[in-house]
Amino acid sequence: MKRFTLALLLLPFFSHAQNPTVDSLKKALTQAKADTTKASIYYQMAMELQGIDPPAAQKMADQALAISQKANYYKGVANVYYFKVAQSNYGGDFEGMRVNAEKCLEISLKHNLLTNQALGYNGLGIYYWQTGNYTAAIKNHLAALKIRERLTDEKGIASSAGNLGMVYLDNEKLNEAEKYATIGLEMGKKIGNPNIQINCMHTLANLYSARKDYTKALKIDKEAIIICEQTGNKRGLSQIYSNMAHCYGELKLYDKSLSYNFKTLETDIFFGDEKQQSDTYLNIGEVYKDKGQYAEAIKWLKKSLPLAQKTQYKQGEKNIYRVLSIVYEKMGRYPEALEAGRKYQDLSASIVNENNDKQIATMQTVYETEKKEARISILNKENTIQKLSISSRNKTIGIIAGLFLLSLIMGGLFYNRHQLKQKALMQKQMLEQQDVLTKAVVNAEENERKRIASDLHDGVGQLFSAVKMNLGGLFDRITMDREEDRFLAENTLALVEESCKEVRTISHQMMPNMLLRSGIASDLKSFIEKIDADSLKVSLEASGFKSRLESTVETMLYRVIQESINNVIKHAKATHLNITLNRTAAGITAIIKDNGVGFDSSKAENFTGIGLKNIQTRIAYLKGTIAYNSAPGQGTAVNIYVPVG
Incomplete structure (x- = not known):
């Protein structure tokens, strides 16, 4: 039931008629002269139209990419890959999200584009969250948060807080989810960003629904609907309607639940999101199952199944067979119930095995790629040596022939002179080779320093920061009556803080930032x-x-x-x-x-x-x-x- 769009990826949503931003950008485009400015405006228009008119948004992104590539405007290219992250998420193409987020991050790191680096990490965080890898999701969202705090980017900080709230919610860490979603909501209100407010409110509504506090969940949903309608945020409405449908279903108000599910379906069809359509059909089927209308339930479940299979949404396909098995059993159609149950079990096992197989395949691909690259490197070196040997042999033959002819005229004096020149040349080459080797050693050491410093700062440093944050939250929630307990807690936090400073000092000494x-x-x-x-x-x-x-x-x-x-x-x-x-x-x-x-x-x-x-x-x-x-x-x-x- 939890539906999160990419609003926390900082996508704005307004209707065409109510969107002064699009009109302003169009006007700015007519006055723009520099290619980089034009590319940036086309990108902003693509992001504005992403949740309103996907075909128009795609045209704008294509223009931005063409101009950026022609002008070697790397920030513009990274922007377009980030647009593709959002585009892939809308279509339920999670692998496309990963690929485009990694390309955005690769370009940003290569050209030191900090804002785009944060976007790349953010996209990867959403991808890992969508695919259930919560550890990797949190790691990437923290990396984005660190950059945004360094840039004092309030909008980005609020977005990252909201994203962390979503991850913790799906990981069933409800207290942490509430903490981060509340932070994101308050900052969203402060900077006047309705997208962040809507997504954080949706997280909180889902959270209260998980706690079975449906009254509070519905109250937040209704507040969020007002904001969605004021800004024309169709994606946001889809999120809220889906959660309200779930709440009313749990309250056994089935007609209301169906009403909001059908509202959700309208948005899914508008955006052509077949994966979400499959999910909504499943939800409708479940409501009819709970109402005891089993024939109607089967009708909607069978509409859901081909879309889940088409979009390779195996988690949804598994749930469809689970509900079908229950419905067939209720109807006394036991062979069909057994068959649906068997498919449910097979899919459950295949999802687990597929995840393992994917990890093994990924490691194998990396291994084979490195192996091929190493072989290519060796062959290139052997080819170079062979060419040098042939060249050296030809030169030697020419020199010998020349010396033989010259010896008839000049004798031993010229020969000795030639030998001295060869010796000097060899010494020069040896010195040059020694310089090359020395430079390689020094560069390798400097690169290793940077790698270790980066690992310390981004790996160990972030872990210590997370430990400090979690300990602080833990101590705030625990009442310590004994003085020695409070003293131990304060000392523990002080040690963690000192460890953070020590790691930061070591990493800065190894790789001075300035x-x-x-x-x-x-x-x-x-x-x-x-x-x-x-x-x-x-x-x-x-x-x-x-x-x-x-x-x-x-x-x-x-x-x-x-x-x-x-x-x-x-x-x-x-x-x-x-x-x-x-x-x-x-x-x-x-x-x-x-x-x-x-x-x-x-x-x-x-x-x-x-x-x-x-x-x-x-x-x-x-x-x-x-x-x-x-x-x-x-x-x-x-x-x-x-x-x-």
């Missing part, structure tokens, strides 16, 4: 400010950094200095650390000096630590030098020089 925007001097200052000044006082003097360095040089030099500071924190037992950075036209000089325990710098080359090796690798790649000046009990000075240009 590195490519603020420059090395500013980022080092931010890094130093996070060090406990009571344990280690750090000073930084930087000059000559008015213009930016090349990004690779900035990143590597930042990592070298960061690793050096970490070495001081871990090993030096110092109380003061002074860092001096100076940039000239020739290069960059960095001096990192502490008053710690020191060491025998004459043995520095024997050190085998990973951190020092990473420092040496990066300095070598930058063609710079590093020197350690230290003695036991006299502190340490690290002198770094990196040429520029």
Whole structure:
């Protein structure tokens, strides 16, 4: 009975006559000059018309896509894929939802489009909710919520809260569902967004219906109908009518239940939503079954069955056979009842097996794809080596022939000269190859840092945040009479909060968010400010950094200095650390000096630590030098020089 449209995907719904937004967009389109502006307007019109006139909405989306592709407007392309997410949901095409949401997210991540990233995560959250994977649904909705909070997007935050309410409701977590739906409703009212209000009210109505509080559920439904009628929201009316039909059916007011089911059916037919038509036919059949009108029940159930099979709505097909089995039994048609019951059991088993088979097939596909890609890579390398061998052999033959002819004229002197050139060329190639290998190692390490930092921040960090939120909610609902219990609860929350901060600090150190925007001097200052000044006082003097360095040089030099500071924190037992950075036209000089325990710098080359090796690798790649000046009990000075240009 729970019918959620994509209003929480931020789709507006108004009637043509009452939609000043469409008229305003049409006017703006006639005045638009830039292709990107035109693409954005066509997309907005497509989203406005999605719930009103699907064919017109499709035409607008096609225009937006054509213009965006021609202009290389990646945000426009991502927008259209998001439109397709909504389109697929309307048609009950859940696989289409997943594919288009993933494409929207892929483009958004590649081009750092934060708003579209949130939309992509939101679409995936709806997909996983629709297909019953509540853990994945919550994970994606939280990812969307995080971005929207970062952007202070109130509309998006309200949408994500409403989506979480829907997921928790289907997962039968009624308290959590009520909490998030209420948050979404209040924010929807605050920003004046009727779509979010309607969907959150529908969630709450379903919730009270699940608690068998039908009076309260119907009261909310009637309030939502007023908003739907004011805004011409046909999809919203379908949601509300379906829930009201369920409530009246449970109250045994069957005629009222049928009346609202037929109103729901009108909307399903208007949008051509065959999956929802099948669902409504099933609901009508169930009402006639409860009324004892079994022949009429069979009529509607048989109308529902082919649509469920056509749209591959196996959950609906299973429920149809379940109700048919009951009806046939009531009518004394036992062979047909047994046959319908058998099909119900077979479908129940196949749905479980199909889910497992899909997971196995997905993993197998990933495995085979990676295997093929690895094989292609090997073949490409072998082909390259073969070409190089042939080329090298041909060059050698030519050189030998040339040397033979030249030796008749020039003799041994020219031959020796040629050998020296070959040796120099080989040395140059070896040096170039070494640079390539060093760069590959450094890039691989930097990418791995980013991956780990992202996993910490988005995985562990989100889990800690969820734990903190759930513990806070739990402690609010539990009365603790003993002082030691309250003390333990507060300490537990404090530990979780401290863990959140620790994970965030580690992930930021591994992948500084501002590195490519603020420059090395500013980022080092931010890094130093996070060090406990009571344990280690750090000073930084930087000059000559008015213009930016090349990004690779900035990143590597930042990592070298960061690793050096970490070495001081871990090993030096110092109380003061002074860092001096100076940039000239020739290069960059960095001096990192502490008053710690020191060491025998004459043995520095024997050190085998990973951190020092990473420092040496990066300095070598930058063609710079590093020197350690230290003695036991006299502190340490690290002198770094990196040429520029």
